Amino acid sequence: MIQLENVNKRFGTSNTAITAVDGVNLTIEEGKIYGIIGYSGAGKSTLIRLLNGLEQPTDGTIEVNGRKISSIGGKELRQARQKISMIFQHFNLLWSRTVKENIIFPLEIAGVKKADRERKASELIELVGLGGRENAYPSQLSGGQKQRVGIARALANDPEVLLCDEATSALDPETTDAILDLLTSINERLGLTIVLITHEMHVIRKICHEVAVMEAGRVVETGDVLQVFQAPKKAITKRFVSQVTEPEDSKKVMALMREDYPDGILVKLAFVGERTEQPVLAQLIREYPVDVSILQGNIQQTRGGAYGTLILQLTGDSEATANAISYLHEQGVQTEVFEK
Protein backbone atom coordinates (compact mmCIF):
# COMPACT_ATOMS: atom_id res chain seq x y z
CA MET A 1 0.00 0.00 0.00
CA ILE A 2 1.12 3.54 -0.73
CA GLN A 3 0.10 6.20 1.75
CA LEU A 4 0.64 9.93 1.61
CA GLU A 5 -0.28 12.01 4.62
CA ASN A 6 -0.46 15.80 4.52
CA VAL A 7 2.29 15.97 1.93
CA ASN A 8 3.60 19.37 0.86
CA LYS A 9 6.43 20.12 -1.50
CA ARG A 10 7.65 23.67 -1.86
CA PHE A 11 10.43 24.82 -4.17
CA GLY A 12 12.44 27.99 -3.62
CA THR A 13 12.48 30.20 -0.59
CA SER A 14 10.07 32.54 1.20
CA ASN A 15 8.40 35.03 -1.17
CA THR A 16 9.41 33.26 -4.38
CA ALA A 17 8.41 29.80 -3.14
CA ILE A 18 6.24 27.60 -5.33
CA THR A 19 4.02 25.03 -3.68
CA ALA A 20 4.08 22.19 -6.23
CA VAL A 21 2.26 19.69 -3.98
CA ASP A 22 -0.15 21.08 -1.45
CA GLY A 23 -1.62 19.10 1.46
CA VAL A 24 -2.00 15.80 -0.39
CA ASN A 25 -3.51 12.76 1.31
CA LEU A 26 -3.76 9.59 -0.79
CA THR A 27 -4.08 5.87 -0.24
CA ILE A 28 -3.24 3.51 -3.08
CA GLU A 29 -4.05 -0.14 -2.45
CA GLU A 30 -1.65 -2.87 -3.47
CA GLY A 31 -2.21 -4.36 -6.93
CA LYS A 32 -4.22 -1.40 -8.21
CA ILE A 33 -3.65 0.70 -11.30
CA TYR A 34 -4.01 4.21 -9.93
CA GLY A 35 -4.13 7.22 -12.23
CA ILE A 36 -3.28 10.79 -11.34
CA ILE A 37 -4.59 13.28 -13.87
CA GLY A 38 -4.01 17.01 -14.13
CA TYR A 39 -3.06 19.74 -16.54
CA SER A 40 0.50 20.93 -17.00
CA GLY A 41 1.87 22.45 -13.80
CA ALA A 42 -0.68 20.72 -11.54
CA GLY A 43 2.13 19.00 -9.61
CA LYS A 44 1.90 15.46 -10.99
CA SER A 45 5.59 15.03 -11.81
CA THR A 46 6.59 16.33 -8.42
CA LEU A 47 4.14 13.96 -6.73
CA ILE A 48 5.43 10.93 -8.62
CA ARG A 49 9.05 11.89 -7.84
CA LEU A 50 8.11 12.04 -4.16
CA LEU A 51 6.88 8.45 -4.40
CA ASN A 52 10.30 7.10 -5.32
CA GLY A 53 12.30 9.43 -3.13
CA LEU A 54 13.74 11.49 -6.01
CA GLU A 55 12.29 14.44 -4.10
CA GLN A 56 11.76 14.73 -0.36
CA PRO A 57 8.57 16.37 0.93
CA THR A 58 8.77 19.71 2.73
CA ASP A 59 6.15 18.35 5.17
CA GLY A 60 4.20 15.15 5.59
CA THR A 61 4.96 11.45 5.26
CA ILE A 62 5.10 9.00 2.39
CA GLU A 63 5.03 5.28 2.97
CA VAL A 64 5.43 2.70 0.19
CA ASN A 65 4.77 -0.93 1.15
CA GLY A 66 5.75 -0.32 4.76
CA ARG A 67 8.87 1.77 4.02
CA LYS A 68 8.86 5.45 4.99
CA ILE A 69 10.30 6.84 1.78
CA SER A 70 10.03 10.36 3.16
CA SER A 71 12.43 9.81 6.03
CA ILE A 72 14.99 7.23 4.89
CA GLY A 73 18.21 7.95 3.01
CA GLY A 74 21.47 6.42 1.81
CA LYS A 75 21.61 2.66 1.36
CA GLU A 76 18.13 2.12 2.80
CA LEU A 77 16.59 4.48 0.24
CA ARG A 78 18.61 2.92 -2.61
CA GLN A 79 17.31 -0.52 -1.64
CA ALA A 80 13.74 0.74 -1.34
CA ARG A 81 14.02 2.37 -4.76
CA GLN A 82 14.93 -0.93 -6.38
CA LYS A 83 11.37 -1.98 -5.61
CA ILE A 84 9.89 1.22 -7.07
CA SER A 85 10.58 1.39 -10.80
CA MET A 86 9.72 4.08 -13.26
CA ILE A 87 9.03 4.50 -16.96
CA PHE A 88 9.19 7.82 -18.77
CA GLN A 89 7.56 9.74 -21.60
CA HIS A 90 10.83 9.85 -23.56
CA PHE A 91 11.89 6.34 -22.54
CA ASN A 92 15.33 7.33 -21.10
CA LEU A 93 17.13 4.44 -22.79
CA LEU A 94 20.89 4.10 -23.17
CA TRP A 95 21.40 4.75 -26.88
CA SER A 96 24.74 2.98 -27.18
CA ARG A 97 23.35 -0.24 -25.71
CA THR A 98 21.17 -2.83 -27.39
CA VAL A 99 17.68 -3.76 -26.21
CA LYS A 100 19.07 -6.63 -24.17
CA GLU A 101 21.91 -4.55 -22.71
CA ASN A 102 19.45 -1.84 -21.66
CA ILE A 103 17.39 -4.42 -19.81
CA ILE A 104 20.46 -5.99 -18.22
CA PHE A 105 21.77 -2.62 -17.00
CA PRO A 106 19.76 -2.39 -13.73
CA LEU A 107 20.59 -6.04 -13.02
CA GLU A 108 24.32 -5.25 -13.31
CA ILE A 109 23.89 -2.36 -10.89
CA ALA A 110 22.05 -4.64 -8.47
CA GLY A 111 24.99 -7.12 -8.65
CA VAL A 112 23.04 -9.99 -10.20
CA LYS A 113 25.21 -12.84 -11.56
CA LYS A 114 25.79 -12.99 -15.34
CA ALA A 115 23.82 -16.21 -15.98
CA ASP A 116 20.86 -14.90 -13.96
CA ARG A 117 20.99 -11.55 -15.76
CA GLU A 118 20.87 -13.27 -19.15
CA ARG A 119 17.98 -15.49 -18.12
CA LYS A 120 15.99 -12.60 -16.64
CA ALA A 121 16.57 -10.39 -19.68
CA SER A 122 15.35 -13.17 -22.03
CA GLU A 123 12.20 -13.64 -19.94
CA LEU A 124 11.47 -9.92 -19.94
CA ILE A 125 12.06 -9.58 -23.68
CA GLU A 126 9.39 -12.22 -24.23
CA LEU A 127 7.06 -10.69 -21.64
CA VAL A 128 7.03 -7.30 -23.38
CA GLY A 129 6.77 -8.77 -26.87
CA LEU A 130 10.24 -7.90 -28.18
CA GLY A 131 11.38 -11.42 -29.09
CA GLY A 132 13.78 -11.19 -32.06
CA ARG A 133 14.73 -7.54 -31.39
CA GLU A 134 17.13 -8.12 -28.49
CA ASN A 135 20.20 -7.01 -30.45
CA ALA A 136 18.62 -3.90 -31.97
CA TYR A 137 19.68 -0.44 -30.79
CA PRO A 138 17.06 2.04 -29.54
CA SER A 139 17.48 4.17 -32.69
CA GLN A 140 16.28 1.18 -34.74
CA LEU A 141 13.04 0.84 -32.77
CA SER A 142 9.61 2.48 -33.05
CA GLY A 143 8.31 4.57 -30.14
CA GLY A 144 6.13 1.72 -28.90
CA GLN A 145 9.06 -0.70 -29.02
CA LYS A 146 11.25 1.77 -27.12
CA GLN A 147 8.62 1.98 -24.39
CA ARG A 148 8.52 -1.82 -24.28
CA VAL A 149 12.26 -1.76 -23.56
CA GLY A 150 11.61 0.86 -20.87
CA ILE A 151 8.99 -1.39 -19.31
CA ALA A 152 11.21 -4.50 -19.45
CA ARG A 153 14.07 -2.56 -17.88
CA ALA A 154 11.75 -1.24 -15.16
CA LEU A 155 10.66 -4.80 -14.33
CA ALA A 156 14.20 -6.21 -14.14
CA ASN A 157 14.53 -6.05 -10.37
CA ASP A 158 11.03 -7.41 -9.68
CA PRO A 159 9.57 -4.14 -8.42
CA GLU A 160 6.50 -3.92 -6.22
CA VAL A 161 5.49 -0.59 -7.68
CA LEU A 162 5.76 0.73 -11.23
CA LEU A 163 5.52 4.50 -11.69
CA CYS A 164 4.59 5.73 -15.17
CA ASP A 165 5.40 9.34 -15.98
CA GLU A 166 3.26 10.24 -19.03
CA ALA A 167 4.42 6.92 -20.47
CA THR A 168 2.21 7.07 -23.56
CA SER A 169 2.16 10.83 -24.23
CA ALA A 170 4.74 10.60 -27.01
CA LEU A 171 2.96 7.74 -28.79
CA ASP A 172 0.24 7.65 -31.44
CA PRO A 173 -3.24 6.44 -30.35
CA GLU A 174 -2.83 2.87 -31.59
CA THR A 175 0.57 2.42 -29.98
CA THR A 176 -0.76 4.05 -26.81
CA ASP A 177 -3.48 1.40 -26.61
CA ALA A 178 -0.98 -1.43 -27.19
CA ILE A 179 1.25 -0.13 -24.36
CA LEU A 180 -1.77 0.33 -22.07
CA ASP A 181 -2.80 -3.27 -22.81
CA LEU A 182 0.72 -4.40 -21.92
CA LEU A 183 0.60 -2.49 -18.62
CA THR A 184 -2.79 -4.05 -17.83
CA SER A 185 -1.50 -7.56 -18.48
CA ILE A 186 1.61 -6.92 -16.38
CA ASN A 187 -0.56 -5.64 -13.53
CA GLU A 188 -2.71 -8.77 -13.74
CA ARG A 189 0.12 -11.28 -14.21
CA LEU A 190 2.63 -9.88 -11.75
CA GLY A 191 0.22 -8.22 -9.34
CA LEU A 192 2.36 -5.12 -9.04
CA THR A 193 0.88 -1.73 -8.19
CA ILE A 194 0.98 0.79 -11.03
CA VAL A 195 0.78 4.53 -10.43
CA LEU A 196 0.57 6.63 -13.57
CA ILE A 197 0.40 10.31 -14.23
CA THR A 198 -1.25 11.66 -17.35
CA HIS A 199 -3.20 14.55 -18.80
CA GLU A 200 -5.30 12.20 -20.95
CA MET A 201 -8.59 10.87 -19.66
CA HIS A 202 -8.44 8.11 -22.26
CA VAL A 203 -5.54 6.56 -20.35
CA ILE A 204 -7.47 6.70 -17.07
CA ARG A 205 -10.61 5.27 -18.68
CA LYS A 206 -8.80 2.42 -20.37
CA ILE A 207 -6.70 0.95 -17.60
CA CYS A 208 -7.11 2.56 -14.18
CA HIS A 209 -9.11 1.22 -11.26
CA GLU A 210 -8.99 4.50 -9.37
CA VAL A 211 -8.18 8.09 -10.17
CA ALA A 212 -7.07 11.25 -8.39
CA VAL A 213 -7.53 14.63 -10.04
CA MET A 214 -4.88 17.28 -9.33
CA GLU A 215 -5.21 21.02 -9.67
CA ALA A 216 -2.70 23.61 -8.47
CA GLY A 217 -0.84 21.12 -6.29
CA ARG A 218 -3.95 19.76 -4.61
CA VAL A 219 -5.82 16.52 -5.06
CA VAL A 220 -9.34 17.83 -5.64
CA GLU A 221 -11.22 14.60 -6.35
CA THR A 222 -10.53 10.88 -5.97
CA GLY A 223 -12.53 7.74 -6.57
CA ASP A 224 -13.29 4.63 -8.50
CA VAL A 225 -12.94 5.44 -12.21
CA LEU A 226 -16.50 4.45 -13.10
CA GLN A 227 -17.95 6.55 -10.28
CA VAL A 228 -15.91 9.56 -11.31
CA PHE A 229 -17.07 9.17 -14.92
CA GLN A 230 -20.63 8.77 -13.81
CA ALA A 231 -20.74 11.73 -11.46
CA PRO A 232 -17.72 14.04 -11.67
CA LYS A 233 -17.98 16.59 -8.88
CA LYS A 234 -15.43 19.30 -9.58
CA ALA A 235 -15.44 21.51 -12.69
CA ILE A 236 -11.95 20.34 -13.64
CA THR A 237 -13.01 16.69 -13.41
CA LYS A 238 -16.00 17.40 -15.62
CA ARG A 239 -13.63 18.89 -18.17
CA PHE A 240 -11.47 15.78 -18.11
CA VAL A 241 -14.46 13.45 -18.38
CA SER A 242 -15.74 15.46 -21.33
CA GLN A 243 -12.44 14.72 -23.14
CA VAL A 244 -13.79 11.24 -23.75
CA THR A 245 -17.55 11.63 -23.57
CA GLU A 246 -18.11 15.02 -25.21
CA PRO A 247 -21.55 15.43 -23.70
CA GLU A 248 -23.76 17.68 -25.72
CA ASP A 249 -26.66 19.72 -24.53
CA SER A 250 -29.18 16.95 -24.29
CA LYS A 251 -32.35 19.02 -24.82
CA LYS A 252 -30.91 20.76 -27.87
CA VAL A 253 -29.77 17.49 -29.40
CA MET A 254 -33.11 15.85 -28.77
CA ALA A 255 -35.01 18.80 -30.31
CA LEU A 256 -32.87 18.54 -33.46
CA MET A 257 -33.35 14.81 -33.59
CA ARG A 258 -37.10 15.23 -33.28
CA GLU A 259 -37.02 17.29 -36.48
CA ASP A 260 -35.16 14.52 -38.30
CA TYR A 261 -37.18 11.67 -36.76
CA PRO A 262 -40.74 12.89 -36.26
CA ASP A 263 -42.29 9.44 -35.77
CA GLY A 264 -42.78 7.50 -32.54
CA ILE A 265 -41.00 8.46 -29.37
CA LEU A 266 -37.35 9.13 -28.71
CA VAL A 267 -35.75 7.59 -25.64
CA LYS A 268 -32.39 8.37 -24.15
CA LEU A 269 -30.88 5.50 -22.15
CA ALA A 270 -28.00 5.93 -19.74
CA PHE A 271 -25.95 2.83 -18.93
CA VAL A 272 -23.63 2.67 -15.98
CA GLY A 273 -21.55 -0.21 -14.75
CA GLU A 274 -21.89 -3.92 -15.18
CA ARG A 275 -25.13 -3.97 -17.16
CA THR A 276 -24.16 -3.65 -20.80
CA GLU A 277 -26.48 -2.32 -23.40
CA GLN A 278 -26.64 -5.42 -25.62
CA PRO A 279 -28.73 -7.85 -23.51
CA VAL A 280 -31.22 -5.13 -22.61
CA LEU A 281 -31.65 -4.06 -26.22
CA ALA A 282 -31.78 -7.61 -27.56
CA GLN A 283 -34.54 -8.45 -25.08
CA LEU A 284 -36.43 -5.26 -25.93
CA ILE A 285 -36.41 -6.07 -29.64
CA ARG A 286 -37.34 -9.72 -29.07
CA GLU A 287 -40.15 -9.24 -26.60
CA TYR A 288 -41.96 -6.09 -27.67
CA PRO A 289 -43.72 -5.38 -30.97
CA VAL A 290 -41.97 -2.06 -31.54
CA ASP A 291 -39.45 -0.97 -34.14
CA VAL A 292 -36.20 0.13 -32.55
CA SER A 293 -33.70 2.38 -34.35
CA ILE A 294 -30.48 3.52 -32.76
CA LEU A 295 -30.09 7.21 -33.57
CA GLN A 296 -27.00 7.99 -31.56
CA GLY A 297 -24.74 6.06 -29.24
CA ASN A 298 -21.82 6.84 -27.02
CA ILE A 299 -20.92 3.82 -24.92
CA GLN A 300 -17.47 3.69 -23.35
CA GLN A 301 -15.80 0.81 -21.61
CA THR A 302 -14.01 1.36 -18.31
CA ARG A 303 -12.41 -1.36 -16.21
CA GLY A 304 -15.58 -1.34 -14.08
CA GLY A 305 -18.00 -1.85 -16.96
CA ALA A 306 -19.76 0.08 -19.69
CA TYR A 307 -21.21 3.54 -19.33
CA GLY A 308 -22.68 6.05 -21.70
CA THR A 309 -25.86 6.90 -23.53
CA LEU A 310 -27.93 5.58 -26.40
CA ILE A 311 -30.72 7.46 -28.12
CA LEU A 312 -33.41 5.23 -29.58
CA GLN A 313 -36.47 5.82 -31.71
CA LEU A 314 -39.35 3.52 -30.80
CA THR A 315 -42.22 3.22 -33.24
CA GLY A 316 -45.28 1.06 -32.82
CA ASP A 317 -48.70 1.38 -31.22
CA SER A 318 -48.86 3.41 -28.05
CA GLU A 319 -49.49 0.46 -25.73
CA ALA A 320 -46.51 -1.46 -27.08
CA THR A 321 -44.16 1.51 -26.73
CA ALA A 322 -45.43 2.19 -23.18
CA ASN A 323 -44.75 -1.46 -22.28
CA ALA A 324 -41.30 -1.26 -23.83
CA ILE A 325 -40.49 1.81 -21.74
CA SER A 326 -41.74 0.08 -18.57
CA TYR A 327 -39.45 -2.84 -19.40
CA LEU A 328 -36.45 -0.50 -19.63
CA HIS A 329 -37.36 1.01 -16.24
CA GLU A 330 -37.61 -2.48 -14.73
CA GLN A 331 -34.12 -3.28 -16.00
CA GLY A 332 -32.80 -0.36 -13.96
CA VAL A 333 -31.71 1.55 -17.07
CA GLN A 334 -31.98 5.31 -16.61
CA THR A 335 -34.51 6.34 -19.25
CA GLU A 336 -35.50 9.78 -20.47
CA VAL A 337 -38.48 9.89 -22.82
CA PHE A 338 -39.03 12.63 -25.40
CA GLU A 339 -42.58 12.46 -26.72
CA LYS A 340 -43.84 14.48 -29.66
Ligand SMILES: Nc1ncnc2c1ncn2[C@@H]1O[C@H](COP(=O)(O)OP(=O)(O)OP(=O)(O)O)[C@@H](O)[C@H]1O
Ligand atom coordinates in the same frame (compact mmCIF):
# COMPACT_ATOMS: atom_id res chain seq x y z
N1 LIG B 1 12.73 21.72 -9.22
C1 LIG B 1 11.81 22.69 -9.26
N2 LIG B 1 12.12 23.94 -8.87
C2 LIG B 1 11.21 24.92 -8.88
N3 LIG B 1 9.93 24.76 -9.26
C3 LIG B 1 9.54 23.54 -9.65
C4 LIG B 1 10.46 22.43 -9.68
N4 LIG B 1 9.79 21.33 -10.11
C5 LIG B 1 8.52 21.74 -10.35
N5 LIG B 1 8.39 23.05 -10.08
C6 LIG B 1 7.13 23.83 -10.21
O1 LIG B 1 6.11 23.13 -9.51
C7 LIG B 1 4.86 23.20 -10.21
C8 LIG B 1 4.36 21.81 -10.50
O2 LIG B 1 5.21 21.21 -11.49
P1 LIG B 1 5.10 19.71 -11.96
O3 LIG B 1 6.18 19.50 -13.01
O4 LIG B 1 5.11 18.82 -10.79
O5 LIG B 1 3.67 19.71 -12.64
P2 LIG B 1 3.08 18.68 -13.68
O6 LIG B 1 1.64 18.55 -13.36
O7 LIG B 1 3.87 17.45 -13.71
O8 LIG B 1 3.23 19.45 -15.05
P3 LIG B 1 3.98 18.95 -16.39
O9 LIG B 1 3.12 17.89 -16.97
O10 LIG B 1 4.02 20.19 -17.23
O11 LIG B 1 5.33 18.50 -15.96
C9 LIG B 1 5.13 24.04 -11.44
O12 LIG B 1 4.77 25.38 -11.16
C10 LIG B 1 6.63 23.94 -11.64
O13 LIG B 1 7.16 25.06 -12.28
